[in-house]
Amino acid sequence: MTRKIAAIVNPYSGGGKTGRAWPAIEKKLTRALGPLTAYMTEGAATPHHLPAAGPTAKALKDGADLVIAVGGDGTINEVVNGFFEGGKPINPEAAFAFLNTGTGGDFRKTFGYDGTLDEAIEKLGQAEASPIDIGRLTFIAEDGRETARYFDNIASFGLSGAVDRAVNKAGISKLLGGKFAFFWGTLKTVLTYRPQAVRVTTDSGFDEVRNISTLAVANGRFFGGGMMMAPHAKPDDGLFDIVMMCDTTFKDMFSSSGSLYEGTHLANPKVTSLQAKVLEARPADANEIVLLDIDGEAPGRLPARFEIMPAALKLFR
Structure with a gap:
């Protein structure tokens, strides 16, 4: 079955490196996973506004069944928040993935993701979905x-x-x-x-x-x-x-x-x-x-x- 993939990209993460590298990253992701739709985040996060959450929710409502966060740990958190609305998941069957391109990179370490960005993309090309707690x-x-x-x-x-x-x-x-x-x-x-x-x-x-x-x-x-x-x-x-x-x-x-x-x-x-x-x-x-x-x-x-x-x-x- 063909996936409908969305990438939620924070171009400001990593001191702006993510935005500069995105064209190359997009090509590699497309080769590994297939066509995708990219959403660029705008503005800074506040307690009541998470820039990546809105595009995530929109992508899910538009039928995305795989949403990839591209940025740092903050971007990953925002995308996770976008999966939920009114205390419930927007699409319980949709899967979440991430490419850490930001400052910290802490969440990935729990799963042993310490390699290069190219290695992370290669892993995504062979990945399967399994549930985690939130x-x-x-x-x-x-x-x-x-x-x-x-x-x-x-x-x-x-x-x-x-x-x-x-x-x-x-x-x-x-x-x-x-x-x-x-x-x-x-x-x-x-x-x-x-x-x-x-x-x-x-x-x-x-x-x-x-x-x-x-x-x-x-x-x-x-x-x-x-x-x-x-x-x-x-x-x-x-x-x-x-x-x-x-x-x-x-x-x-x-x-x-x-x-x-x-x-x-x-x-x-x-x-x-x-x-x-x-x-x-x-x-x-x-x-x-x-x-x-x-x-x-x-x-x-x-x-x-x-x-x-x-x-x-x-x-x-």
Whole structure:
């Protein structure tokens, strides 16, 4: 059966490299998969506007049965959001794929995609669709409105949300690669960041107030430009892996930054890990602002509710 393929392209990702490379990428994708329709995203993302979500929804409503995100982790997240409308998938039979051409490249690492772009395109030519879980998050946007959003990889809060803001304002550091950008952002931010008291409750019975440095609600394994935050996470097991780093100091972060990249930080007594389908978090002090990170973007703050949606999306891999 002939597929109807759409590519949702963020020409600004990777410092504009994606847009410049797109004509060559399009030719290679067409050779590997067949004819496709390209949609270019426009404008910057806001908590209430995801530039790639609208074109994705349009492509699906026009009959696309394979939608490929071409860009960074933020673009991938936006395309995933475009698959859903009113809390339900627009086309449950349609498949999702991605080509990571942006700064971070964290989501792909869970699936072992560390090769070149040409190798990734070759894999797509031989891929099949299989279901993965998706996270749904309700939170408070920067303008104070309650907002819902989906995430494919990791949503977190605390230091990670503050790092996102630093990275997204970094400019030149992003041009030097995702790993450097997020390491630089972490190093800069941790100098002034202090753990924040947050009440965390889960459907699996956890209910405590913890001094959170970073809490990650993980569907995938990596975030922050290659940090293996949740080394045991599986995006198709119907559960979040939750990793809480509590009372972390500058010395802890600096001395253990390597273990985050290796995934050995779970042995640290300041780290708690558990699994759950639902997590709710709110500041112990209602006046405290605790920032969120959603797949590398910082659109808002707590209180928030994280819910797993088992087998909600077919990934072409």
